[in-house]
Amino acid sequence: MGCTATRLEKTIRPKEGWQVYSSAQDADGRCICTVVAPEQSLCSRDAKSKQLRQLLEKIQNMSQSIEVLNLRTQRDFQYVMKMESQMKGLRSKFRQIESNRRTLLTKNFQELKGKMNELQPLIPVLEQYKTDASLISQFKEELRNLSVVLMAIQEEIGAYDYEELQQRVLGLEGRLRNCMNKLTCGKLMKITGPITVKTSGTRFGAWMTDPQASPKNNKVWYMDSYTNNKIVREYKSVSDFVAGVESKTYNLPFHWAGTNHVVYNGSLYYNKYQSNIIVRYSFESGRVTTQRALESAGFHNVYPYTWGGFSDIDLMADELGLWAIYATNQNAGNIVISRLDPQTIQVLNSWNTEYSKRNAGESFMICGTLYITNSHLTGAKVYYSYSTKTSTYEYMDIPIHNQYFHMSMLDYNARDRALYGWNNGHQVLFNVTLFHIIKTDDES
Incomplete structure (x- = not known):
């Protein structure tokens, strides 16, 4: 069979990530072989692999955000527990005021006013709790959606893992080299x-x-x-x-x-x-x-x-x-x-x-x-x-x-x-x- 072999080095190269090895034609000019192969590193730049990597990075970032949120929530919870103890103390003070309004009114009023000032920061804490709770719900929903996408991509890719794909690519490259060895010499056309x-x-x-x-x-x-x-x-x-x-x-x-x-x-x-x-x-x-x-x-x-x-x-x-x-x-x-x-x-x-x-x-x-x-x-x-x-x-x-x-x-x-x-x-x-x-x- 007749084959056409072309391999010209120039500044304009084939599409990035691909190597054009050779091409072949029979005696009638019909193309019977076009040898175009991806680089070994191409799998790492595959669109699906890139999408999976981006999704995994996003999940990791979300996990870190949730961890930070959890630490902050634990800190605020301890603060709320302290406020709860102070509120119980206020209840006792109110009972004392009821029993002896005249004697203790002035003294307890001042003490009550101080306790209320201490409880004032509790208001934004409670508001933050509402925001955090909404954010956590949003994270959970997004994680569920991402899990569905990841499972779909995994099913689409199939059972081949990267090492198996790499071995198949290496096998193809070996066959290409054998083909190139057969195309070493020929008559100028x-x-x-x-x-x-x-x-x-x-x-x-x-x-x-x-x-x-x-x-x-x-x-x-x-x-x-x-x-x-x-x-x-x-x-x-x-x-x-x-x-x-x-x-x-x-x-x-x-x-x-x-x-x-x-x-x-x-x-x-x-x-x-x-x-x-x-x-x-x-x-x-x-x-x-x-x-x-x-x-x-x-x-x-x-x-x-x-x-x-x-x-x-x-x-x-x-x-x-x-x-x-x-x-x-x-x-x-x-x-x-x-x-x-x-x-x-x-x-x-x-x-x-x-x-x-x-x-x-x-x-x-x-x-x-x-x-x-x-x-x-x-x-x-x-x-x-x-x-x-x-x-x-x-x-x-x-x-x-x-x-x-x-x-x-x-x-x-x-x-x-x-x-x-x-x-x-x-x-x-x-x-x-x-x-x-x-x-x-x-x-x-």
């Missing part, structure tokens, strides 16, 4: 875009991320101009790159030639100026770890791309590893594809094509197949491909929208499954559509 990430620098340059980096590592490296420069600028993320917030600057020991550099597994690989030497520079150590000449490779505008710019040697990476694209006199100036050892930069294997390097606008590798554009200007298209797996070539007709009229860098990133481009001083991204043959478990 379509190029869409570009998305303009930033406008900066001169007409010529390169920008890139590391396809071997972890998902959390989104560093961007930026190299302006095709020569007379040794400064590499590093940004912690694409958003920092867009904002111009540099995290580090590297001063290379040698000038580079062209714009066809690549960062792979923490190291920068580039063509040393006025030579066919490939330099491996480690960002971690800040020094050159390996240098090696690419035997017979033309350099210094002997076999550049159509736009020139010392673009004789093009270094790139795909799902299968590190590659060098160049031309030699032995191959009559036609493109040679060499797979390199990332540690030693030794050539592991080479393939001779019949496509002239000087007639190529740009090129990039996807899944061991080299794709070549016929121009660096408006109207460019992917015109030719060469498979290192079968050692065969094919003519193609896949348009690529050259929005800013001059392409001086075009490289595929296997992690992002996107093409990074430098388009006349604009840093752009293209999405790619690949056709896949997926093997079932029975076929594997």
